[in-house]
Amino acid sequence: KNEVEQSPQNLTAQEGEFITINCSYSVGISALHWLQQHPGGGIVSLFMLSSGKKKHGRLIATINIQEKHSSLHITASHPRDSAVYICAVNVYGGSQGNLIFGKGTKLSVKP
Amino acid sequence: DVKVTQSSRYLVKRTGEKVFLECVQDMDHENMFWYRQDPGLGLRLIYFSYDVKMKEKGDIPEGYSVSREKKERFSLILESASTSQTSMYLCASSWPRDSLRYGYTFGSGTRLTVV
Numbered sequence: 299k300n301e302v303e304q305s306p307q308n309l310t311a312q313e314g315e316f317i318t319i320n321c322s323y324s325v326g327i328s329a330l331h332w333l334q335q336h337p338g339g340g341i342v343s344l345f346m347l348s349s350g351k352k353k354h355g356r357l358i359a360t361i362n363i364q365e366k367h368s369s370l371h372i373t374a375s376h377p378r379d380s381a382v383y384i385c386a387v388n389v390y391g392g393s394q395g396n397l398i399f400g401k402g403t404k405l406s407v408k409p
Numbered sequence: 410d411v412k413v414t415q416s417s418r419y420l421v422k423r424t425g426e427k428v429f430l431e432c433v434q435d436m437d438h439e440n441m442f443w444y445r446q447d448p449g450l451g452l453r454l455i456y457f458s459y460d461v462k463m464k465e466k467g468d469i470p471e472g473y474s475v476s477r478e479k480k481e482r483f484s485l486i487l488e489s490a491s492t493s494q495t496s497m498y499l500c501a502s503s504w505p506r507d508s509l510r511y512g513y514t515f516g517s518g519t520r521l522t523v524v
Contacts (some may be wrong), residue, residue: 329511339497341499
Protein backbone atom coordinates (compact mmCIF):
# COMPACT_ATOMS: atom_id res chain seq x y z
CA LYS A 299 0.00 0.00 0.00
CA ASN A 300 1.34 3.44 -0.93
CA GLU A 301 1.98 5.77 1.98
CA VAL A 302 0.47 8.69 0.06
CA GLU A 303 -2.71 8.07 -1.91
CA GLN A 304 -4.39 10.58 -4.20
CA SER A 305 -7.85 10.54 -5.68
CA PRO A 306 -9.03 10.72 -8.30
CA GLN A 307 -6.24 9.62 -10.64
CA ASN A 308 -7.82 11.47 -13.54
CA LEU A 309 -10.33 14.29 -13.51
CA THR A 310 -12.08 16.07 -16.38
CA ALA A 311 -14.04 19.22 -15.64
CA GLN A 312 -15.82 21.97 -17.51
CA GLU A 313 -14.51 25.50 -17.27
CA GLY A 314 -15.94 27.23 -14.23
CA GLU A 315 -16.48 24.09 -12.15
CA PHE A 316 -15.30 23.73 -8.55
CA ILE A 317 -12.66 21.02 -8.32
CA THR A 318 -11.45 18.96 -5.37
CA ILE A 319 -8.43 16.68 -5.32
CA ASN A 320 -7.86 14.50 -2.28
CA CYS A 321 -4.72 13.20 -0.58
CA SER A 322 -4.58 10.65 2.23
CA TYR A 323 -1.42 9.52 3.98
CA SER A 324 -0.61 6.78 6.44
CA VAL A 325 2.53 8.11 8.14
CA GLY A 326 3.16 10.82 10.71
CA ILE A 327 4.14 13.97 8.91
CA SER A 328 5.77 17.30 9.65
CA ALA A 329 4.54 18.97 6.45
CA LEU A 330 2.45 18.30 3.36
CA HIS A 331 3.11 19.83 -0.05
CA TRP A 332 0.88 20.38 -3.07
CA LEU A 333 2.78 20.57 -6.36
CA GLN A 334 1.67 21.35 -9.92
CA GLN A 335 3.28 19.85 -13.00
CA HIS A 336 2.39 21.13 -16.47
CA PRO A 337 3.02 19.16 -19.67
CA GLY A 338 6.72 19.54 -20.42
CA GLY A 339 7.72 18.56 -16.94
CA GLY A 340 8.58 21.48 -14.67
CA ILE A 341 7.10 21.33 -11.16
CA VAL A 342 5.86 24.31 -9.20
CA SER A 343 5.29 24.25 -5.47
CA LEU A 344 1.76 25.50 -4.71
CA PHE A 345 1.43 25.07 -0.96
CA MET A 346 3.21 23.74 2.08
CA LEU A 347 0.91 22.94 5.03
CA SER A 348 1.37 21.66 8.53
CA SER A 349 -2.10 22.59 9.80
CA GLY A 350 -5.32 24.38 8.85
CA LYS A 351 -5.88 26.03 5.52
CA LYS A 352 -4.06 28.17 2.96
CA LYS A 353 -5.42 30.18 0.04
CA HIS A 354 -3.68 31.60 -3.00
CA GLY A 355 -5.88 33.13 -5.67
CA ARG A 356 -8.38 30.48 -6.79
CA LEU A 357 -6.51 27.68 -5.03
CA ILE A 358 -7.29 26.53 -1.49
CA ALA A 359 -5.50 23.77 0.41
CA THR A 360 -6.70 22.25 3.65
CA ILE A 361 -5.28 19.63 5.95
CA ASN A 362 -6.78 17.55 8.76
CA ILE A 363 -3.90 16.13 10.77
CA GLN A 364 -6.10 13.84 12.89
CA GLU A 365 -7.70 12.26 9.82
CA LYS A 366 -4.41 12.29 7.84
CA HIS A 367 -6.12 13.92 4.90
CA SER A 368 -5.61 16.97 2.73
CA SER A 369 -7.64 18.49 -0.07
CA LEU A 370 -6.75 20.88 -2.87
CA HIS A 371 -9.65 22.94 -4.17
CA ILE A 372 -9.76 25.00 -7.37
CA THR A 373 -12.59 27.50 -7.65
CA ALA A 374 -13.84 28.76 -11.04
CA SER A 375 -11.58 26.33 -12.91
CA HIS A 376 -9.96 27.40 -16.18
CA PRO A 377 -8.29 25.44 -19.00
CA ARG A 378 -4.92 26.80 -17.87
CA ASP A 379 -5.40 24.83 -14.62
CA SER A 380 -4.97 21.64 -16.65
CA ALA A 381 -1.95 19.91 -15.14
CA VAL A 382 -0.91 17.05 -12.89
CA TYR A 383 -1.32 17.86 -9.20
CA ILE A 384 0.97 15.99 -6.84
CA CYS A 385 0.67 15.60 -3.08
CA ALA A 386 3.89 14.97 -1.13
CA VAL A 387 4.70 14.65 2.57
CA ASN A 388 7.70 15.05 4.83
CA VAL A 389 7.78 12.13 7.24
CA TYR A 390 7.95 13.28 10.86
CA GLY A 391 11.46 12.70 12.19
CA GLY A 392 12.68 11.64 8.76
CA SER A 393 15.78 12.89 7.03
CA GLN A 394 15.97 16.06 4.96
CA GLY A 395 15.41 14.03 1.83
CA ASN A 396 12.44 12.04 3.02
CA LEU A 397 9.69 13.50 0.82
CA ILE A 398 7.15 10.84 -0.15
CA PHE A 399 5.07 11.55 -3.25
CA GLY A 400 1.62 10.53 -4.35
CA LYS A 401 1.24 9.39 -7.94
CA GLY A 402 -0.55 12.54 -9.00
CA THR A 403 -3.97 13.57 -10.25
CA LYS A 404 -4.22 14.51 -13.90
CA LEU A 405 -6.70 17.38 -14.31
CA SER A 406 -8.12 18.42 -17.65
CA VAL A 407 -10.38 21.48 -17.77
CA LYS A 408 -12.40 21.81 -20.98
CA PRO A 409 -13.47 25.22 -22.31
CA ASP B 410 13.05 35.34 -9.67
CA VAL B 411 14.59 32.40 -7.81
CA LYS B 412 15.61 29.50 -9.97
CA VAL B 413 16.73 25.93 -10.22
CA THR B 414 18.27 25.45 -13.66
CA GLN B 415 18.87 22.10 -15.29
CA SER B 416 21.39 22.18 -18.11
CA SER B 417 19.37 20.27 -20.71
CA ARG B 418 15.63 19.80 -21.38
CA TYR B 419 16.15 16.84 -23.71
CA LEU B 420 19.09 14.49 -23.98
CA VAL B 421 19.72 11.38 -26.08
CA LYS B 422 22.65 9.16 -25.12
CA ARG B 423 23.94 5.74 -26.15
CA THR B 424 24.05 2.68 -23.93
CA GLY B 425 27.31 2.56 -22.00
CA GLU B 426 28.02 6.30 -22.20
CA LYS B 427 28.86 8.29 -19.08
CA VAL B 428 26.19 10.95 -18.66
CA PHE B 429 26.31 14.13 -16.59
CA LEU B 430 23.13 15.98 -15.61
CA GLU B 431 23.81 19.39 -14.11
CA CYS B 432 21.66 21.39 -11.74
CA VAL B 433 22.35 24.92 -10.50
CA GLN B 434 20.35 26.94 -7.95
CA ASP B 435 20.67 30.61 -7.14
CA MET B 436 18.89 30.65 -3.78
CA ASP B 437 21.76 29.67 -1.47
CA HIS B 438 19.80 26.54 -0.47
CA GLU B 439 21.59 23.95 1.65
CA ASN B 440 19.59 20.98 0.37
CA MET B 441 19.60 19.69 -3.19
CA PHE B 442 17.84 16.63 -4.60
CA TRP B 443 17.75 14.47 -7.71
CA TYR B 444 14.52 12.61 -8.57
CA ARG B 445 13.43 10.50 -11.48
CA GLN B 446 9.84 10.36 -12.63
CA ASP B 447 8.32 7.44 -14.48
CA PRO B 448 4.72 6.78 -15.55
CA GLY B 449 2.83 4.87 -12.87
CA LEU B 450 5.70 5.15 -10.39
CA GLY B 451 5.67 8.85 -9.64
CA LEU B 452 8.69 10.70 -8.33
CA ARG B 453 11.44 8.70 -6.67
CA LEU B 454 14.49 10.07 -4.87
CA ILE B 455 17.87 9.07 -6.30
CA TYR B 456 20.28 11.09 -4.14
CA PHE B 457 20.23 14.20 -2.05
CA SER B 458 22.83 16.50 -0.53
CA TYR B 459 22.46 18.65 2.58
CA ASP B 460 25.81 20.41 2.30
CA VAL B 461 28.83 20.77 0.04
CA LYS B 462 30.60 17.42 -0.45
CA MET B 463 27.84 15.66 1.58
CA LYS B 464 25.48 13.19 -0.04
CA GLU B 465 22.96 10.56 0.96
CA LYS B 466 21.40 7.77 -1.03
CA GLY B 467 17.73 7.95 -1.75
CA ASP B 468 15.39 5.14 -2.73
CA ILE B 469 16.97 4.19 -6.06
CA PRO B 470 20.71 5.08 -6.10
CA GLU B 471 21.90 2.05 -8.07
CA GLY B 472 23.61 3.02 -11.32
CA TYR B 473 23.95 6.67 -10.28
CA SER B 474 26.45 8.83 -8.44
CA VAL B 475 26.44 12.51 -7.51
CA SER B 476 28.85 15.35 -6.97
CA ARG B 477 28.47 18.56 -5.00
CA GLU B 478 31.69 20.55 -5.04
CA LYS B 479 29.99 23.95 -4.72
CA LYS B 480 26.85 24.89 -2.81
CA GLU B 481 24.95 26.00 -5.89
CA ARG B 482 25.68 23.01 -8.13
CA PHE B 483 24.57 19.38 -7.82
CA SER B 484 25.50 16.93 -10.57
CA LEU B 485 23.95 13.54 -11.27
CA ILE B 486 26.21 11.04 -13.01
CA LEU B 487 25.14 7.93 -14.85
CA GLU B 488 28.36 5.93 -14.86
CA SER B 489 27.31 3.66 -17.74
CA ALA B 490 23.92 4.58 -19.14
CA SER B 491 21.39 1.83 -19.72
CA THR B 492 18.01 1.83 -21.42
CA SER B 493 16.35 1.34 -18.00
CA GLN B 494 17.57 4.82 -17.10
CA THR B 495 15.44 6.42 -19.79
CA SER B 496 13.30 8.77 -17.71
CA MET B 497 12.48 12.32 -16.69
CA TYR B 498 15.02 13.63 -14.19
CA LEU B 499 14.10 16.48 -11.86
CA CYS B 500 16.38 18.49 -9.63
CA ALA B 501 15.10 20.37 -6.58
CA SER B 502 16.50 22.47 -3.77
CA SER B 503 15.30 23.68 -0.38
CA TRP B 504 16.30 25.34 2.86
CA PRO B 505 16.80 23.00 5.82
CA ARG B 506 13.54 21.56 7.11
CA ASP B 507 13.68 23.54 10.35
CA SER B 508 13.95 26.81 8.45
CA LEU B 509 11.00 29.19 8.45
CA ARG B 510 11.52 29.49 4.71
CA TYR B 511 11.33 25.73 4.13
CA GLY B 512 9.82 24.67 0.82
CA TYR B 513 10.97 23.09 -2.40
CA THR B 514 11.92 24.69 -5.71
CA PHE B 515 12.08 22.38 -8.73
CA GLY B 516 13.88 22.61 -12.04
CA SER B 517 12.18 22.18 -15.40
CA GLY B 518 13.37 18.60 -15.79
CA THR B 519 15.63 16.74 -18.22
CA ARG B 520 14.04 14.07 -20.37
CA LEU B 521 16.80 11.54 -20.96
CA THR B 522 16.53 8.84 -23.60
CA VAL B 523 19.15 6.09 -23.67
CA VAL B 524 19.29 4.19 -26.95
